[in-house]
Amino acid sequence: MVELEHTHNILSELGLNTASELLEAKLEDAIHKNATYLSFLSELLEVELQEKKRRSEERRIKLSKLPHRKTLEEFDFSFQPSIDARQINELSTLAFAARAENVIFLGPPGVGKTHLAIGLGMQAIRFGMTVYYTSLAHLIEDLQKAAHQGKLERRWRVYTRPDILIIDEVGYMQLERASAELFFRVICSRYEKGSIILTSNKYFGDWGELMNDTVIATAILDRLLHHAHIINIRGESYRMKDRLKSGVRFVPPANIPVKDNLF
Numbered sequence: 001m002v003e004l005e006h007t008h009n010i011l012s013e014l015g016l017n018t019a020s021e022l023l024e025a026k027l028e029d030a031i032h033k034n035a036t037y038l039s040f041l042s043e044l045l046e047v048e049l050q051e052k053k054r055r056s057e058e059r060r061i062k063l064s065k066l067p068h069r070k071t072l073e074e075f076d077f078s079f080q081p082s083i084d085a086r087q088i089n090e091l092s093t094l095a096f097a098a099r100a101e102n103v104i105f106l107g108p109p110g111v112g113k114t115h116l117a118i119g120l121g122m123q124a125i126r127f128g129m130t131v132y133y134t135s136l137a138h139l140i141e142d143l144q145k146a147a148h149q150g151k152l153e154r155r156w157r158v159y160t161r162p163d164i165l166i167i168d169e170v171g172y173m174q175l176e177r178a179s180a181e182l183f184f185r186v187i188c189s190r191y192e193k194g195s196i197i198l199t200s201n202k203y204f205g206d207w208g209e210l211m212n213d214t215v216i217a218t219a220i221l222d223r224l225l226h227h228a229h230i231i232n233i234r235g236e237s238y239r240m241k242d243r244l245k246s247g248v249r250f251v252p253p254a255n256i257p258v259k260d261n262l263f
């Protein structure tokens with residue numbers, strides 16, 4: 001079958017390896033179904049396209065450095081009634097990312113901030129976007145190391161290029177002035193250009209103390225909140241769910257946000 005071999009060679013040279021692999025199977029299937037030439041061709045190209053999309057998605061998941069693959073579908077909204085499921089559904093259309101708007105999840109430990117941030121990230125990857133995940137502590141450490149090695153400009157792109165930058169765990173670490181300035185520069189570089197999804201256990205009014213500088217904290221918040229969707233989660237820690245079931249109640253420590261006013 002010279003023709004068959006020739007077709008395999010053409011498909012491989014074009015980089016259509018999945019189509020080449022499935023050529024015989026699809027041919028047999030088409031003969032069996034008495035399919036038209038056109039439907040055979042479109043089926044063959046369809047599997048190639050699906051595989052290409054799958055590989056691209058997998059590549060973007062790896063590049064995103066997401067710590068796990070939690071999805072929005074896995075989130076149990078009935079456990080956290082303070083979250084408006086419709087708002088999360090609306091966000092899952094990713095229209096906010098197309099408009100370079102930000103999403104901010106606030107709330108005490110274990111209420112699902114990281115889960116929802118990652119879920120939106122996974123959804124964005126499914127939609128063909130690029131995402132990068134970092135905790136604030138890691139972002140600062142990484143940029144400081146890069147600056148030390150004279151590679152700041154190159155490293156900077158990691159945080160400015162992706163369609164969505166997830167900055168997790170803002171508030172668990174007090175920042176020194178230099179660190180707060182770096183954080184400010186990251187926020188500035190994405191302002192009205194690319195979305196940020198941020199999670200924090202601290203209310204905005206506490207950010208001055210967190211950054212050791214109210215001027216920088218105000219400038220950061222001014223940009224961050226200009227176009228932002230804020231989800232304020234008040235509820236029990238999901239991590240404590242099983243303990244709650246056994247009758248042990250979770251009493252949040254006094255410094256954990258449990259109020260309606262975000263400032």
Ligand SMILES: Nc1ncnc2c1ncn2[C@@H]1O[C@H](COP(=O)(O)OP(=O)(O)OP(=O)(O)O)[C@@H](O)[C@H]1O
Pocket residue numbers: 070074075076077079080107108109110111112113114115116169199201238239
């Ligand atoms: N409503 C929920 N439905 C399903 N799983 C949940 C829900 N809320 C939280 N979880 C799970 O509970 C664990 C803790 O949630 P998550 O890490 O998102 O909390 P967090 O708000 O980011 O807390 P922290 O401030 O300590 O980082 C995760 O494994 C997450 O998948």
Ligand SMILES: [Mg+2]
Pocket residue numbers: 113114115168169199
């Ligand atoms: Mg978290």
